[in-house]
């Protein structure tokens with residue numbers, strides 16, 4: 408005996424839609440996690456296997472990215488209303504289209520540079536020994552994004568290389584950094600002021616540096632911190648390269664729809680993982696300060 412099909416809906420979950428508005432040198436960013444669902448009469452898709460009524464989840468995803476450009480993102484609500492209306496119209500079997508949006512906030516640190524709101528965590532690792540005391544200050548989950556002034560080209564190629572060269576891409580990372588104080592047991596260090604100053608230098612350097620790779624950016628940030636803070640011996644970074652792939656609109660049958668560095672998909676994995684240490688010339692090493700501190704090369 409046939410069983411009864413109950414409630415059902417389908418769609419694409421968690422499209423990471425990043426919209427950059429770059430009509431002027433002062434870019435804007437909207438960063439969304441968009442999920443869509445269609446509900447209606449999709450009995451055949453389940454029971455007889457006939458997919459004629461089904462607007463594929465892949466098309467729903469494409470529409471979510473295309474609408475970030477075609478309609479724009481002035482607010483999560485306004486964008487979701489436009490996308491929902493379009494999906495409902497495009498799928499006659501649907502009674503309703505639901506669009507769920509999570510928006511990540513970004514604070515501006517430059518014309519085309521942003522730091523994600525609210526996420527960063529301050530860290531400290533102190534090792535007190537009989538002969539020496541070490542202090543590593545740090546920050547993790549510092550999510551940074553440059554919407555231009557980043558390139559990656561001229562790299563080694565072999566038979567497995569498919570990555571195109573680019574001289575304008577989004578550079579984004581969720582930075583983990585730790586820095587070691589030279590005279591940790593000498594007293595007189597204003598730890599809060601020091602942490603604020605290092606963080607400010609990291610942000611200012613990220614926003615002000617044209618980078619040819621995340622590697623070059625890390626070295627620039629580390630050098631700037633050591634230049635500004637004579638009391639630091641070294642700084643170490645672990646920086647995932649949060650890839651932002653330009654969405655290819657060329658296959659869509661929509662007149663005049665182009666993507667000139669405006670709509671990206673933020674990929675969570677796999678990610679490049681770039682790690683580097685920058686050490687002051689002549690500073691004594693202190694391996695014991697880093698013992699059992701995970702996450703660094």
Ligand SMILES: O=c1[nH]c(=O)c2[nH]c(=O)[nH]c2[nH]1
Nearest residue numbers: 559570619620621622648679
């Ligand atoms: O800044 C980068 N460094 C790399 O080593 C690398 N490798 C890659 O594929 N993309 C990038 N980007």
